[in-house]
Amino acid sequence: MGKTSTVRDQVLNHAAALIMQRGYNGFSYRDLSNLVGVKTSSIHYYFPAKDDLVLEAVNEYSNRVLGNVHAVDATLSADKKLREYAKFFTETLGDSGRICLCGMLAADIGSLPDNIRLAVQTFFKANENWLTQVLAQGAEEGTLVENGQLESVARTIFSAFQGSVMASRLFHTNARLDEVVAAWIVVP
Amino acid sequence: MGKTSTVRDQVLNHAAALIMQRGYNGFSYRDLSNLVGVKTSSIHYYFPAKDDLVLEAVNEYSNRVLGNVHAVDATLSADKKLREYAKFFTETLGDSGRICLCGMLAADIGSLPDNIRLAVQTFFKANENWLTQVLAQGAEEGTLVENGQLESVARTIFSAFQGSVMASRLFHTNARLDEVVAAWIVVP
DNA sequence: GTCTATAAACGGATAGAC
DNA sequence: GTCTATCCGTTTATAGAC
Numbered sequence: 001m002g003k004t005s006t007v008r009d010q011v012l013n014h015a016a017a018l019i020m021q022r023g024y025n026g027f028s029y030r031d032l033s034n035l036v037g038v039k040t041s042s043i044h045y046y047f048p049a050k051d052d053l054v055l056e057a058v059n060e061y062s063n064r065v066l067g068n069v070h071a072v073d074a075t076l077s078a079d080k081k082l083r084e085y086a087k088f089f090t091e092t093l094g095d096s097g098r099i100c101l102c103g104m105l106a107a108d109i110g111s112l113p114d115n116i117r118l119a120v121q122t123f124f125k126a127n128e129n130w131l132t133q134v135l136a137q138g139a140e141e142g143t144l145v146e147n148g149q150l151e152s153v154a155r156t157i158f159s160a161f162q163g164s165v166m167a168s169r170l171f172h173t174n175a176r177l178d179e180v181v182a183a184w185i186v187v188p
Numbered sequence: 189m190g191k192t193s194t195v196r197d198q199v200l201n202h203a204a205a206l207i208m209q210r211g212y213n214g215f216s217y218r219d220l221s222n223l224v225g226v227k228t229s230s231i232h233y234y235f236p237a238k239d240d241l242v243l244e245a246v247n248e249y250s251n252r253v254l255g256n257v258h259a260v261d262a263t264l265s266a267d268k269k270l271r272e273y274a275k276f277f278t279e280t281l282g283d284s285g286r287i288c289l290c291g292m293l294a295a296d297i298g299s300l301p302d303n304i305r306l307a308v309q310t311f312f313k314a315n316e317n318w319l320t321q322v323l324a325q326g327a328e329e330g331t332l333v334e335n336g337q338l339e340s341v342a343r344t345i346f347s348a349f350q351g352s353v354m355a356s357r358l359f360h361t362n363a364r365l366d367e368v369v370a371a372w373i374v375v376p
Numbered sequence: 377g378t379c380t381a382t383a384a385a386c387g388g389a390t391a392g393a394c
Numbered sequence: 395g396t397c398t399a400t401c402c403g404t405t406t407a408t409a410g411a412c
Contacts, residue, residue: 007395022298025213028387042396044389097298106354107295110210110285121358147333147375152367159351159368160344166294167347170309179340180347187335195377216405230378232407 008046010036016057020098024054024108051113054105058119061101066126078138079185085134086181089165090174097169103162128154138184145184157184196234198224204245208286212242212296239301242293246307249289254314266326267373273322274369277353278362285357291350316342326372333372345372 005013014035018027029040029050036043047053065088072084092098102123109117131154138144147153160180168176193201202223206215217228217238224231235241253276260272280286290311297305319342326332335341348368356364 023211023213023296025211026296026299029389030386038395039397040388041390041398045395048389050388099295103351103354104295106358107287107292108211108214109354109358111214117358124355124358145333145335147372148367148370153371155355155364156348156352156368156371159355159364160348161351162354163291163347163349163351164344166291166297166350167312167343170294170297170305170312176343176347179336180344182336183341183344184335217407218404226377227379228406229380229408233377236407238406 007036007038007042011043011046011053012057012060015053016061016101017096017098019054019057019104020092020101021096023104024111051116054112055116055119058101058105058116058123062119062123062126065100066123069127069130077143078134078141079143079181081134081137082144082181082184085131086161086177089161090177093165093168093174093177099165099169100162103165106162124158128158131157143186145186153184195224195226195230199231199234199241200245200248203241204249204289205284205286207242207245208280208289208292209284211292212299239304242300243304243307246289246293246304246311250307250311250314253288254311257315257318265331266322266329267331267369269322269325270332270369270372273319274349274365277349278365281353281356281362281365287353287357288350291353294350312346316346319345331374333374341372 011032014032015027018031021027029043032043033040043053047056068088069085072081076084089100092100102120105112105116105120106124109120112120128151132150135144135150135154135157139146139150157180160183161177164176164180168174199220202220203215206219209215217231220231221228231241235244256276257273260269264272277288280288290308293300293304293308294312297308300308316339320338323332323338323342323345327334327338345368348371349365352364352368356362
C-alpha cells in the first residue's frame with residue numbers, strides 16, 4: 001500500500017524541487033544526499049554529472065506539465081482554459097516558494113550547457129504554441145482580447161506568467177497570477 | 189583624461205554585471221578578484237560579506253535605472269513612453285547576456301536575506317507605479333489598450349517585460365521585447 | 377588599503393571494497 | 395547499488411604584516 005519510490009526517483013524529485021526553489025547553482029549533491037538518505041557517491045551512480053541530473057529533471061518536468069496542459073478540457077471556452085492554465089503556476093507556487101523549473105533555468109541559462117538550453121527552449125515553445133491556439137479560439141468566441149499577432153501575444157502571455165510567478169514569490173502573494181489572466185479576458 | 193574609478197566602484201560594477209549574467213550563486217569573490225586585479229581579501233575590506241556587496245549593487249542599480257525611467261520625456265505619448273521603457277531592457281540585454289539585476293535576484297530570492305528582498309521589492313513597485321501612470325495616460329489618449337484595473341495591468345506588463353527579457357536571452361533574440369510593447373498598443 | 381597566509385567548510389567527482 | 399575514503403579545486407571569511 002505504502003508508495004514505494006526508487007532512490008533514483010527520489011533524487012530526481014528532490015532535485016526538481018530544489019531547482020525550483022534555489023536554482024541550478026543553489027543546490028548540491030550534498031543537499032540531495034541529506035534529503036534522500038544516501039551518500040553523494042550513490043547519486044553519482046545514477047547521475048554521473050550534475051548536468052545529467054538537471055537535464056533529466058527538466059525532461060521529467062516538461063513531460064508532466066505539458067501532459068497536464070494538453071489535458072485541459074478542450075470543450076472549455078478560451079477564457080476558462082486560460083484560468084485553468086494559470087492554476088498550474090499557482091499550484092506549483094503554493095506556499096513552498098517554488099516557481100516553474102524552466103523559468104528558473106531560463107534565469108540560470110548563463111551557467112548551463114547547450115543540451116539543457118535546448119530542453120528549456122522546447123518547453124517554452126510548447127507552452128507558447130498551446131497559448132496560441134487558446135488565443136485563436138478566444139478571438140473567434142470574443143472571450144479574449146484580440147490585439148496583434150497571435151504568436152506574438154502568446155509569447156507575451158507566457159512571459160507574463162513566468163515573470164508573474166517570480167513576482168508572486170517575491171511579494172509572498174499569488175494574486176498576481178490572476179491579474180495576468182484578467183489582462184486578456186474581455187471586460188463586459 | 190583616462191577615467192579613474194576606485195577599486196570599490198569597479199568591484200560594484202563587475203558584481204552587478206556578474207549577477208545579471210549568472211545570478212547570486214553564480215559568481216564569487218575570486219571572479220571579482222580576477223576582474224579588478226586585487227586580492228579577495230581587499231574586496232572583503234569594502235564589503236565584509238557577500239550580502240553587503242549585493243545589497244549595495246542592488247541599490248546602485250535601482251537608483252540608476254529608476255533615474256533613467258523617470259527621465260523619460262514627459263511630453264511623449266503613452267505608447268512612445270512604453271517604447272522608450274522597453275529600450276532599457278533591450279540595451280541591458282544587448283549581446284552580453286545580461287538581464288535586469290532585480291529580475292535575476294527575484295529568481296534567486298530563495299537564497300537571499302530579507303533586506304535584499306526588500307530592496308528588490310521596492311524596485312519592482314517603483315517600476316509598476318511608473319507603468320500605472322503611463323497606462324492612465326494611454327487610456328486618456330486612446331493610445332494604449334484599456335482592459336482592467338490600471339495597477340493590475342501595470343504589474344502584468346512589468347512581469348511580461350521581466351519574463352520576456354529572460355526568454356529573449358534564452359532564444360538569443362531580442363524581438364520578444366518589442367512584442368510586449370505591441371501587445372498593449374492600440375492597433376489602428 | 378592591499379597584501380600573504382590560513383582557516384574551515386563546501387563543491388563535484390572518482391576508485392574500489394562490500 | 396551503496397558505502398568508505400579520498401582527491402582537489404572553490405568559497406567565504408579572518409588575522410595580521412606591510
